[in-house]
Amino acid sequence: MMFWYGNGMSGWGWFAMAAGMILFWGLLIAVVVLIFRTLDRATERHAERPARQGPTAPEQILGERLARGEIDEEEYRRRLAALRGGES
Secondary structure (H helix, E strand, O other): OOOOOOOOOOHHHHHHHHHHHHHHHHHHHHHHHHHHHHHHHHHHHHHHOOOOOOOOHHHHHHHHHHHHOOOOHHHHHHHHHHHOOOOO
16 A cells, blocks of 8 residues: 555655755765864864963063074063062
């Protein structure tokens, strides 16, 4: 009683079933890729977030400039003393 129109599926039935499976798998793969990309971006944003800078941030910047060779040791000591308010 199940097959009123013959014994099997017509050509259009096979086409519809194949197209449906292709769409289903394409959609499933797209969702998985989007989930992984979203998680990867969240990880990148977390890694790029700068650390909180405490009161020594200017001294750290000055030390980085000395390490890069932008200023010499004499300039470093002079600016460090000015930052610390004349200590040293």
